[in-house]
Amino acid sequence: MLTLEAPIVLLLLTAGISIYAWSNQDFMDSWILNPVEMNRRGEWYRLLTSGFLHADWMHLIFNMLAFYSFGRMVQDILVMASGTTVGLLQFLGLYLGGIIVSDLPTYFRHRTDPHYRSLGASGGVAAVIFASILFNPVGADGEGIRIFPIPIPIKPFIFGFLYLGYSYYMGRRRGDNINHDAHFYGALYGIILTLIYIPRVGIHFWSEIQRFIF
Numbered sequence: 001m002l003t004l005e006a007p008i009v010l011l012l013l014t015a016g017i018s019i020y021a022w023s024n025q026d027f028m029d030s031w032i033l034n035p036v037e038m039n040r041r042g043e044w045y046r047l048l049t050s051g052f053l054h055a056d057w058m059h060l061i062f063n064m065l066a067f068y069s070f071g072r073m074v075q076d077i078l079v080m081a082s083g084t085t086v087g088l089l090q091f092l093g094l095y096l097g098g099i100i101v102s103d104l105p106t107y108f109r110h111r112t113d114p115h116y117r118s119l120g121a122s123g124g125v126a127a128v129i130f131a132s133i134l135f136n137p138v139g140a141d142g143e144g145i146r147i148f149p150i151p152i153p154i155k156p157f158i159f160g161f162l163y164l165g166y167s168y169y170m171g172r173r174r175g176d177n178i179n180h181d182a183h184f185y186g187a188l189y190g191i192i193l194t195l196i197y198i199p200r201v202g203i204h205f206w207s208e209i210q211r212f213i214f
Contacts, residue, residue, distance in 0.1 A: 033118040034046060050120070103123060103182060123182040126184075130191050
């Protein structure tokens with residue numbers, strides 16, 4: 001059923017739009033996150049549309065591979081817990097909402113910077129990944145997950161703590177061209193929204209960690 005393939009539909013849509021934008025600079029410029037233009041013209045749609053753009057093949061493949069790897073499991077759990085229609089809407093709210101919410105701090109920080117641009121689905125991807133960490137904090141059957149470039153399996157909840165710490169630090173440092181704030185706030189959004197959707201998952205998360213540690 002199409003309603004149970006939202007990650008694939010979003011992946012194909014994102015890939016198609018990104019590839020088209022690479023050959024159409026006017027289109028790229030009209031959809032990219034541009035805080036000054038948003039502030040001047042009220043083009044708030046860019047908070048969402050910038051999530052369907054990527055800088056190059058590596059950026060696109062990395063984001064979509066991570067999204068697909070975790071997205072189907074998250075969608076299936078939401079559908080199982082809330083029903084097909086509500087679960088699908090919750091999944092869309094998690095991913096698309098993660099793109100929008102994670103870009104808000106970037107907008108406020110750069111709304112007077114005429115040279116700043118940002119694009120990519122990282123906020124939405126982070127939201128989905130951290131929802132999956134809440135659902136499965138120690139990995140399937142106790143196994144960890146493999147995250148590039150870490151060469152050995154790592155427990156999802158450990159990866160989550162490291163990811164949040166690194167993203168927060170790099171966001172304050174501003175030492176490269178990566179929007180680490182989108183990663184950090186997208187992850188927080190994913191955690192909060194998942195707990196709103198299914199409050200009992202917080203107890204499950206903590207009990208699984210306790211069982212692993214003790």
